Amino acid sequence: MTGLSGSSDERSGGQRDGPVSLSPTLADAVDRLTHLWSEAAQSANLRLSPHQLRALRILEDEPGLNLTALAVGMKIGLPTASRLCDRLEAAGLLERVLHPHKRREVRLLLTGQGHRILDEVAVRRARALAVVFGAMEPAEREALGHGLQGFLAAAQERGAHDRHGSGP
Secondary structure (H helix, E strand, C coil): CCCCCCCHHHHHCCCCCCHHHHHHHHHHHHHHHHHHHHHHHHCCCCCCCHHHHHHHHHHHHCCCCCHHHHHHHHCCCHHHHHHHHHHHHHCCCEEEEECCCCCCCEEEEECHHHHHHHHHHHHHHHHHHHHHHHCCCHHHHHHHHHHHHHHHHHHHHHHHHHHCCCCC
8 A cells, every 4th residue: 555545634635625635545546556467467377577568568569679779668777678688588578680771780579479478468457457347336437437538638638748848
């Protein structure tokens, strides 16, 4: 848990309906979701660290990245990214292939096994979520869906402002 539990008045400074009052609840939900996500990934046939799984996801979205681009995308150092790829390659999830037009550049590609592991983790995560959603009332699921759509739209708008230097 995040340790943010407590009465609504304590968490929001007395303002029950303000944006801040929802933050502790969302933080607790994210904490539980992260735990559920991690458990689903760890129960896959091949256990992956969160870093390894993230690298595979990035390479699934952008096949053929080079090591530098992967390191930048993961916000890690080049030596760390190289060791990470060494482990993924040794596990048969990733292969390094010479770029067809740039002889000194190596592209990173998922293997068939890499794709299968990502699919397995996605299925396990979907099942875990379905169990939780199944325990909710239909009206709660509908409200959550609407709320998450609003959250995603606001977060996307915020990201667009941040990228263009507009600030909050």
